[in-house]
Amino acid sequence: MFKLKVAEPPEEINNIFYRYTQNGTMNIDELYNFLVHFQGEESDDATLRHAQAVFHSLRHLNIFQRRGLHFDAFFRYLFGDLNGPLNDQVHQDMNAPLAHYFLYTGHNSYLTGNQLSSESSTAPIIKALKKGVRVIELDLWPNSREDDVEVRHGGYEI
Template identity: 75%
Template sequence: MATTTRHPSHRTSKQHFKVCFCFRRMFRLKVVEPPDEINTVFEEYSHDGIMSMDDMCNFLVEFQGENEAVTTHAQAIFDSLKHLNIFQRRGFHIDAFFRYLLSDLNGPLAEVHHDMNAPLAHYFLYTGHNSYLTGNQLSSASSTSAIIKALKKGVRVIELDLWPNSRGDDVLVHHGGYEFI
């Protein structure tokens, strides 16, 4: 899960990632504006550049596939963002929507409740070692498309070796040498 913060005197923003579910590292977010895909979804579910509570409920049901407590979830989203200067009284605009998508309120997976009291050896986990590589581990490049492909195949755990570069302005994927992702 990631959250984005902007420094008030700078035009850049930073993105916080939880690494290995127990550590937090901070990397700069190169993109200050939401990507085109996010803009397209926002335009589809908003009116006149503002997403209302009803629009958010439609987004949660139609796009996110949520069926339970949609109004309650939408209200929690609005409550979490209304103290920020990116929130409008009638709803929120693209920056608030983008911030919501990167927040803990928008988890990457739907919550599933199973009895998980058996020993770990009784479960099967489909994992992806070197998920970011496009080919063999000695000469292939790193790519987000390789991660997307693994996730679409059903991988539930991926490996990422992320390291800030020496200048601290980029993130490197390290495996046998440094490669940019």
């Protein structure tokens, strides 16, 4: 997944580690508290099992202490596969047609033709919305009094 290459961990990581440990070694309960209170994970059995899995996966490393995670093991965990930014498990219903998983958008959806020489109009916007577009691009500019906005493209008001 992501690999971090730094000479030494940032000071912020050091501060976070010592905020959640009592004696400089993080036990399972302290890791659980970190996961819930800092990472924002649910306070449930799944998070406790995750903390236990972290300990189990790092136990073979020289940087793992008998009582818990030393700072280097904690740092390795933060940037390792067990703490990846993406959930690698499917966690949503994936039985709908493929088109249901994409957002249909329109670029320059107010133009009647090509971007360089066509007019602006509401007609292409209406047509796009009828076809299922969910996001419409609009160019908003302050009006001459600067107390409102106008929808414009080039010199044309829509």
